[in-house]
Amino acid sequence: MSFSILHRLYMIASRFTGPGFALWQRRALANGKEDPDRADERWGHPGRERPEGRLVWFHAASVGETQSILPLIERLLATVPDVQVMVTSTTRSSARMLAHDLPPRAFHQVAPYDTKRVCRRFLQHWQPNVAVWVESELWPRMLYEVARRDVPMLLLNARVSARTADRWRRFAATARVLLAPFRQIHVQEETTLNAMRSIGVDGDRVRLTGALKQDRPPLSCDPEALAHLRAVIGTRPVWCAASTHAGEEEVVLEAHARIGGLLVLVPRHAERAEEVAAMVQGRGLNLAQRSKGEEPDANTDVYLADTMGEMGLWFRLAPVSFIGGSLERVGGHNPYEPAQLDSAMLFGPHVYNFQEIYAALEAEGGAIPVSGAEDLAEGVQRLLAGDHRAVARSASTVVRRSQGATEAALAAILEQLAY
Template identity: 50%
Template structure:
């Protein structure tokens, strides 16, 4: 009863929210969270015409979800080249990334805010033949309105943490109504399958299918820039702290200082999860007396540089090709951890902290097989990074184990595409 009441209250609020939505968006614009020219999309006013024929709409939260869609989009286009694809996400960064990454036949728009008028305008214009949600980006008004129009709905790459499941449990009726809208659910792992069934999903409609992020191509790197950075480093030992959050940078610096006397010429590449923190981190490094250079400032890692601040967007492929060892952030700080598949694909030895709920099955399998190592603090980070940097055989064994684990768990994008297209009578 409480869950049904919660859904009723939410839908009422979303109906009353239309006059407030422009105010909210202007505030987000002032904080750099929206693009002025594309604000109408957030209110359901499409910027481009709907393509003719069948249209599959995929929706995800941000960059990670958007990039994970790419193998599925490619598989759907192989199965049915006539099908058009619409991708919606909700962040500025994802919009920019999708503009570069989407193939021919696929379009990007910002998702509408979850207000009744915006959602209805969006659906009136695009009239999708199939709606695919990615991971766990649930917007009740958008989902309910899609279901009311008899648009088949599918949830792929689904992930529900224990914490999220506990929150949904408090409003069980709402959860049952929303998960019941999906005709098919494909989860990243067995625990998510169990949690979704407990939330009210029909077990016959839910299967485990692996993590689509395993299928993404490793991030690329400009060959000339990579060569210039390698020349500047001149063979110095390098390790990477990738996608870090505060206060992980402090642990990385402590680890660097512990390692440097034992590994002459050591360079730490520090790549914060949010590059806009670059100014903050430059000031902090200067206050700590660290000889640092910044990628966003166009600086190179000269011989006197100890820490290279990789504070740009979309260049992780450079850093992973320069460093044979990487600490993957968001895992000492309790942020749920970040993607281990990119370093594994490029034979980079992985270190991570204990907080990896976002990729728990992957990290669990990697760690159990010796394909990744858990560190608890700056001291163990320094010890493990030093060991891997100075022992090529240990490093090779770890990266080989990681590749083996991931090759066994790769999902089948073509089978998933066929399953999706079958919902609109277009099975490959």
């Protein structure tokens, strides 16, 4: 395996970065970002024994990535009866979600820190037969140590923003070294495919397969909870602001003041709930908070949906949804889920993480771009007045058109298991 200068320097540094990660972990524990009961897993100490038989290891950084691979994991386990699956991730929210959603013969571990000693301890215990990285969180030391053991590696659902693609071109040698161990690289969009080709990644290894999220079945929900909320809300107009980030709730609330009806407000990070609740009440709006067991009534302006795993409920309840992470420079969030549940979408200008799908949606009338409170309010009002059905139909057509990533990923994993 060849090295770039930057890669060589990182590899040297990774022998000595343990104290830095220890300092980071102390702060993360103090801020509630890491689970104290699982802190040792970050140092490569296993939380359980290795299961017998072949083990396929998936690494997916956070909630979005982990959700995207669940159908793939279910298909893999159904196809190969003697395989077990381990999923690593870095966030507490993804760990909670996986504890609930992983099928039998699959389990979760917290991803280890990227130091030489920790990576080797982790691999010595787990000894995966295939290693699968999802999207874009690539740790150089771990990649090197896995390749050193001649474990087949795949990169699935890869995507890069325009900013990352520019960085790759500036540091092409380093990017090529990071991507060199992967036997196949499945990319979501043509822009990512072009970015990899521009830095000299072998074209035979890179395949345009689409996004795994496009193949997921629609998000589930509790039908009784949905029926109850519809009865409670009655005929009031309802819209949803999904996966909002700091700086976006102010715009959403300003727009809602012009719209009226009921706003279901779903912050991307539930730990911001009290901050958002204070913001709502500071504007003199009536608030109901789901995590406290409160229900909306005829006087509720904002229903703060600060719970995990209920987006399927909110997209079914609201015929119109603004998708957050797009007014602030976050890069946007997944449009596939609302499209599958017929919730007509609006989005802001910063969707560089999903650039091609949002461009297709806009071009075919499947989503409406907005830039601030005024056109957000106008867009929501127009959709609630009746246009939401046509917009939702167009979005569903666009999303269905490019499915197939799960089948391609499953075939790649089966090929490596037989290697």
